[in-house]
Amino acid sequence: MPVKVFGSPASAEVARVMACLFEKDVEFQLIRVDSFRGPKRLERPKLHPHGESITFDDGQATLVESRKILRHIAGAEKYKNQGNKLLFGPGALERASIEQWLQTEEQNFNVPSAEMLYSLSFLSPDMALDGGRRGAAAAGMHPAHRQHMQKMEEMRQRYEKSVRELDKLFNIYEQRLYEAAYLAGDTFTLADLSHLPNADAIASDPRSQHLITSRENVSRWWYNISNRPSWKRIKELQRPPSAEAPF
Template identity: 30%
Template sequence: MVLKFYGHPFSTCSLRVATILKEYNVPFELIVVDVSKGAHKAPDYLKIQPFGQVPYIDDDGFILYESRAIGRYIAAKHRASGPALLPDVNTETQKYAKFEQAASVEAWNFDFYASKAAAELIFKPMRGLTPDEARAKELLESLENNLDVYDKILASQKYVAGDDITLADLFHISYGNLLHSAKHINLEDTKRPNVARWWKDITSRPSWQAVKGGVSSSA
């Protein structure tokens, strides 16, 4: 049975999951949840995703939501047929710990600021709302400061968890691309050469190139 992917073609979290599905060449059927019409808040949807968010997957009856959890699941299930994006906790305990460290950094030192800045500067105007410019400035300044730390980390290792790429790197792409493309941050800034090198590396992967224009079903 083909995996069913309930999401939106341009949702940042849907793009995150689609990138990982592409890494493992997992066929999936995209079932579009029309968030513009509130489909993610409909009673039937909330029975499955109680927080009313996208995406979630149905893998032959196994339901899972939260994009990072889905990414871990896909990487674990398809470990033998794709890149080693998730270290094995049993046989690579220290590498796994470094991965979890990097994943926490992404969630709390990157996404925490990037997603809120995007909400103010991109999503509010899309809905006809007025952004809080002062709040957005504060969020972007914090993000820029954290990217300075990233540059120091990436000076001595190729990726955020070490010298091997992991899911933690890919988790950054969708929100990073959103803010970078809108010129709210510059992830190719020569003042942060290690971040620029890393960003070019991870965004040039065929998986991201396949979905960056929008998610569609993959046979």
């Protein structure tokens, strides 16, 4: 039975798993379901930073959590001689380091980055950086307008809180990436790969890309991991047909 992935490549969860399957040169089928009504697509394809569901099935295991799937694929005996052989380390020592950074990604990077991307999806291109708008919600405006301004203010605060958390985290990354080319050492591993979907969204938005571009070693690391053929292929698959608005 071929490996099956159910989901959309626009989902961070699915993109993470597909990047791993590409790296490991594993043949797989991507099964996508789109719902339509009249001339409309009911669920627009867009980036789901908080993760849209994935189901992975290779006939032996059915898994629904992307990082568990990464470990399953990269650690599988049957794929050990194909594709990228160092994704999960050549030995136990390296694997321990990869595990540590994989958990850092899951616990310290994924939550604030998803939170930031979520809040940015509500904010206008300049609003998040425009302090002058603060407090405007107090003026004598239409209730619907006031409600909207309050929602924007809340999103702004969520954005700023997550930026502070990411700033601290990226300072640690900057130091680590001064010592080593990649998070877990000299080679690209699952630890780096797992960052790709949300880091890509951060790097693609002018309102957040400074988190990466202001740091020399993080920038170099990002350049190296985002230019891997596996990830570039996923970016192509995520691109909506040109007539549709970009997500």
